[in-house]
Amino acid sequence: MTEKDFLSKALTDIALTRRSFLKWSAALGGSAVLAGGVNYGLKAAAVTAAVGEATWVPSACWHNCGGRCLLTVEVVDGVIQRVKTDDTHEDTPDFPQQRGCVRGRSQRMQVLAADRLKYPMKRKNWSPGGGQKELRGKDEWVRISWDEALDILSSETKRIVKNYGNESIYSVTQGDVNRTLRLFGGHASGWGMTSWGTWVDTPLITGGYDVRYSNTGNDRLRLRDSKLIFMWAANPAVSSNGSPTYNFLQAKKAGAKFIFVDPIYNDSAMVLADDWVPIRPATDLALLLGMAYVMITEDDPEKNPLIDWDFLDAGVVGFDEDHMPEGSDPKDNFKDYVLGTYNSQPRTPEWAAGICGIPPYRIRSLALEYATTKPTTIINGGASTRIHNGSSTSQGFITLACMTGNIGIPGAGVGLSCHNRAGNAGPALVSAGGSSVPGISNPVDARVNYNQSWEAVLTGKYIAAKDDIRDINFQMIYHGGYITANQCTGLSKGIEAHRAVEFVVTQGHFHNTDARYSDLVLPITTQWERYGTFTAGNREALFFSSQSIEPLYEAKDDMWVAVELAKRLGVDPKEVEPFPLKQQIFNRLVGAKVIKSDGSGYEPLVTITASDIAEMGVEGEPQTGKIPYKEFKEKGIYQVPRSPNDKFGFTEFEDFRNDPEAFPRGTESGKIEIYSQPYADKVTGYGFSVKHPLPTYDKVTEGYEDTFGDFENKIKGDYPLQLYTIHYQRRSHSIFDNVPWLREFFPQEFTMSPSDAESRGLKQGDQVLISSRHGKVLRRVHITERMMPGVVTLGQGAWVEMDEKSGIDKAGCTNILNGGIYTDQGNLGFNSCNAQVEKYTGPINLEPDHTWAQRIIIEEA
């Protein structure tokens, strides 16, 4: 979508009507030269009010970035000209527009990209059973018809189920085709938290807040009451692009001090930081324990109160020996653990400093500042717990917040605050209803942790639970929207696994990693090519988008594929798709709810008339709501207006804090259990690690200690650097990686500190080989003092580009470096990885990413 389109658009007729001429003359001071048709390189479309009709269609920005903002496209004569973002109301800090980010603004370049998958394809050297499986990832492709594609899909599915059983299908599409497979006997699944680290099971500790909705801390207006905000492993300017950083800026303007705890001086720190505490990745628990030690030893309720004993007494179990649960050993309490009363290691600041890299005096001052400033919020990004052996880390954060009493009071908080709840916690004020499509349960209960999946393919075994190792025989991998191959750990082994099974199929938009290592690739429509969808970027706004273009080439909906497969497998397509998408959308409109202005409950959002229903061609009853259907469809957004002190403020744990008796938590004791046997049992029960009920320090696999061959004597090992993998502006995870604009803006640099670079003889922009215990990648180095020494970073989500000869990935796909390691809650530990870096002297010459050829496999027919 570059020169060709620019030229063809420039050649579009410009019919200058008298009215538009006059408008222009006025704006340009009556320059008569205009009449001569002077061309300032202006967009033809902008002048075509007189020619074609321009319609603005709210279109989805549907990615998993936590932003999901309003995107509207301008359609002229069936061609999308440009996009714009929210301009549906005046923009104020209290009632901000839902503005899209650099990726949303580039969305046109993605949906209409020249490298969109156009036709179904099969691998040239494939035949039933796999053919030349070793050529997956480096084979040629043949265009086939949908009929042939679906026949291949159904016959391979049938054959594999017949020979190996339904468990042999590893389906990680997270899409509609699972419905069909479940009717056909089911499929094995993957599991394991990619995004939110070890916060998943922490509701067992806090009793009831559901991390999947990230209801932690305060809403964005109450956040302005914070005196101190720790941005802990948090970088909303990159990871939750859109409103969140703007909201944090308002808190700063209201007087909040910002301290960033992060291995790098990140982009959010650029805007907000008053202070930056560099910390080694995966060592946050050490810092927390060191801070706890300071608070415990220096607390004096009269002269120097650091600990909120009243709250601990009323609301917390496990802090000291007087507050331990029934059946536990009173000596096994948090306070004595930290002091080392009954164990050999007091968690002093000195001890903590040896792990996290922060000087002891600084650990002490942080502890004192946190303990004596109220209200203080800790905004946790997921990054600090996206590690191995991290269950105690999330537990530690909650513990410290309880100790200081910075929980449950407006402006105070702790916990995951990211994605669509970054800095803005609370139940959704407006939401769509359900589609009413009944779920289909999966007859197969085999679930393999993502960290172990590729190993399971190769060894035939997986850990189902503690002391429960089972056999598994994966012979078919089905990829879809979850982009499992590129986005899960252990891709080096993953490639081997993909070449081992009998059949691999991918459905999607581009020839990404999953498609590349497949036998069969199916082109799928984007949300712009479908009837409509709902998305929500934060609790205050609901987006309703509509179709803006016809499906490109032969792309089909995921549901269509599921239905066609159902027909061929002999299961009931009506059960797969009980009613069409527009009926589902209608049902969601009917069920859409918005909070009442007095905050007392919810009411229907949309007014739907009988003529609306007839026009949509669906079944249903008219109803009254807050806004008319047509207006909602045209605007594409409903946003709840907010103002300070309105009824929609939220502080997690507020009721409980005010009255623990009347509002007990959902734990056995009704209190927050920082000593939690259920938590320990659950984590241990996964079968990967043994967890203590307290937030005890466990060495992190491939954390700081593993950079040493001999930690005691401080002798570095073969992989002396800590690698952590950040969200990267070019992409939303792996999406957008192929857009040339974005490749130019964000070149997928590998970031190192000057001292580490100098000791390796590296200069700015040199090609460097980065290796871990699991694989090697090649990138150009970006040397910056913003990176702390001993730590390196690379953006996650690049599509692997394996140089077959050398076994080196040229794109910098972080999952080549991350290994499939399973610990604790089975979460993916992207941020605990050890690496070595050296100047690359081999034959590969990396051209800038934006000059790489687009993956256009089959040319336009």
Added chain:
Amino acid sequence: MELREWALIAYSVLAQMSVGAFLILGVVHFAATRKAGMEEADRLSDRVLVAIIITLGLGMLASLFHLGSVANAPSAVTNFATSWLSREILIGVVFAVLGIVFSAMQWFKLGSFASRRVIAWITAVVGIALVYSMTQIYMLPTQPAWNNFATPITFFVTTLLLGSLAIGVALVANYAYVQKKNPDCADVQCELLRYVTRWIAVAAVVLVGIELVVIPIYVAYLVATGSAAAMASAKMMVDPYSLVFTLRLVLAFIGAGVFGVFLYQNATNPGQEKMMGYMAYGAFALVLIAEVMGRFLFYATQRGVGLM
């Protein structure tokens, strides 16, 4: 360096060489007339004049390759009011036209000697104006590597240095032609040739001397001004262009200095014409390479201030 930048190097070197050659040829013709009369002077120089015009034409053709939109080229002379580039293009066109007119008049002996002399003088002045306007193009406040004394000095030195050595070569070639065609005047022509060549050798030594002094001072000046852009330009002379920078000076020294001395020696007495010829070609070739390298550095080490 892309095609368009090579086009600029080719154009500026060829155009400056043409102007220099025209000026030098004028001086040569004047001196030769005084020494041996108009007919011999014409025989010495008329063919060379045509060669100059052809060289200028090639240079101007090369300049078109540096444009992105050649179709709009005619509009390039319209901003005479504020743009030195517009002025340079216009003056260049005028110089070419005058040059062609004068060559035609001289070749076909049209018009009186006096009128031809007037045209010649005007053309010469326009030629100097052309080189001057070329220097002014680069006097941008945003380009510290260019916006200083070195640009006009080196441009004019290039003009005269390449001009003189080119004339030297052209005269040698012309003599070979005349000797074959017209053996009677060979002695007179040879005497004139040696006479002129001695002066060209002197000029070359003096001019390369200026260059070898000015260029190091220029680099030191860039470092002394302290601006980040100027420093960056100075650094580039060392990394990555240290080889080009050194070679450019060495070749200029050998070509104009060493060869120039030998040229003078071989032009002193009759009988050494062959060696003199080799020296003339050698000097010109080496200096041409050196000047092209120098112009290459001029464009390659440019660094604008601010955000360029």
Added chain:
Amino acid sequence: MSNQLAFYFDASACSGCKACMAACKDRSDLPVGVNWRKVFQYGGGGWVPDPLDPRYTLPNNIYSYAVSVACMHCENPLCADVCPASAITKQADGTVLINTDLCIGCRYCEWACPYGAPQFNEGTGQMTKCDFCVDLQAQGLNPACVDACVMRALEVGDLDELRQEHGSIDAIEPLPLANITKPALVVKPHRHSSPSGQGAGRINDPFAEEV
């Protein structure tokens, strides 16, 4: 009222996200390599032994901030002066526009502009640059970049009015000194920014940095 349209840029709010770059490219159909608006970060600082505990290293004045620059539509546009084809003209409202009917693609304006505003489009063989979204402004709308900014760091308005509201700083590192071309720009400095010519940092954005 100065009859000079100008941009206001709040460096203290900019998060360097480049949404404005994408919005501009999208509205103007720019190819890869032509960015009428550019965002890059500038910073510096280093690491020193911690004076309070030399076993550890401490960040010493490590800072970074982003600048978002398009065409400055200067009051003294060098580009317009030097263009041989008279293709660059200053309009009555202060906008500086390139007329692609006249441009010969000689790139002289590229040498003259210290903001990198005129950029060569390989496809068309001509220079192009920010045109202040004249078509959008004619419809009473803001330039695409202004409405795109997620941090609300960009505004457009009359130069005098912007100066009254936001002050008259028009040059911070890494922008050039304003006395060269007199940019129609008002900047709110970042807490770590220095005036142009006085900074000790460097452009450290992988998009634009020196290698």
